Amino acid sequence: MWSVRTPPPLPVRHGVGPTRLRIPVSGPWTTIAEYMVSRFAHLDPDELFRRIDAGEIVGDDGRPIDRHTTPGSHDFVWYHRQLPDERPVPYQETIVFADDDLVVVDKPHFLPTTPSGRYLRETALVRLRVRLGNPDITPVHRLDRPTAGLVMFTARPGMRGAYQSLFEQRRVTKVYEAVSALPVGWDPDSGTLHGQPMPLVRRDHLHSPGGPQRTVIRPGLEPNAETVVDVLGHGTSATGRPVLHTLLRLRTGKLHQLRVQLAALAIPILGDRRYPELLPEAADDDSLPLQLLARELEFTGPVSGEIRRFRSRRTLSEVPVGV
Template identity: 25%
Template sequence: MSSESPLKIIYQDENFFAIDKPSGFFVHPPELSPYPVPKERICLWHLRKMFRKDVFPVHRLDAPTSGIVLFAMSRQDARELNFLFAERRMHKTYHAVVRGFVPASGSIDLPLEVDEGQSIVEAQTVFRSLAQVELPYAVGKKYPTSRYSLVQAHPVTGRWHQIRRHFDRIAHPLLGDIEHGDSHHNRFFRDTLNIKGLCLKATKIEMESPWNGQRVVIEAPACDKWNQIHELFSWKPPT
């Protein structure tokens, strides 16, 4: 496989593999994008070049979100993994930075729109606070300081922009979220702290293999951006 690809494969067996998707990349060509997306920004284009065959996305992450994405080696393999998602036997962990201090743990049970103007469906996100920081900056000019939480989130359901919308609905929007977030705090993170883009990463996937029954745990590797975030919060991932 080419060493020039921007995509890093972090797990692989005969049925499927996982990549660490960088922020700014689409899993597949977007259907409703108002502007053309260069093929170099599409994961499937790179992966089909690397493997010299069709591979099949099992799920997707929003373009601004980084982290683990699974791809199957065949349509049948993709169906097996999609069944685990449908049965909620695929456990996903995300890390995010949100505005304000959140409770030590909690569950956000708020229905969400399937899409603009469409029906409302149940949605649940379980979370816990990993660390908090208060900085001596009056970002929004409402308070003399600014507060942030590093959270670990588990989406029980899998709705569009679920984590982003859920935390926004409880007044703790994600940092760097230009669609659902706070523009003042986004600018502060980008320009003052030099932490750019959406602060949301898919960090772990756990499941039981549908082929051999063995437990599979896939973790995203460290990166400069999230090392910087961990340093800001004086938090170290458990070893």
């Protein structure tokens, strides 16, 4: 049986869930308030004390802390982030399915799945909670912000574990499409890429250090990422680029798996500013979004036992035309 996560002690507000902060047991501070002042040195201490005095910061038990609450009394504190002025993301998600248990969204390029960094309200999760009036909506998995396509969310408490188990047990069929610059190693007559017949199975050991560092392949270690790569076609895109159009079937789901593995095959995805080369941060480029699409999801419903199939209605802008 799947596990049920203990809900946070504060409710969702304006579609945004509360933030949890771990409190160290020891350090050069005698109160949680002192720790938070040192932890958030960029904030005005008076504003932090005001929020504590107003009861806006609570412990694990849901009761407000005060200026004298000691670190050993709580492992975590919870609070609502103050909503910043946030530039709207001018791309709209599409709901392709919704019932009492599940919501499936067709996400556009450049829209984050969940709050991260400078994105809070302008995310698929927060938009859905507000749009559907359901604070219990929770992501089952995620897509990178630059990636378009299908993302699943649960609609009520207690269902997230059931659907996450499908991914953990590799019982979800995931199909992607990608477009790369046409490599010199593609031979359409023999159907080989750099001498390898297609389709091919790419197995690697991927390591994600976290933070701003990129996912890397560690040769010689037991593979933990597997993708079946096939070619759908090649030709010229509408913008005049010679391109290779690939179909990708994931058997695992590591961070940036497809982006890393296609770069390692010398067919990096068009529009990728991270792999194989980390480029300087730049504004989103509408003319060339990352050419990666989460096209299909298929699984057996954990409650109904029915086979569910979903397909994205989006297309990649750089697919070869007239093929």
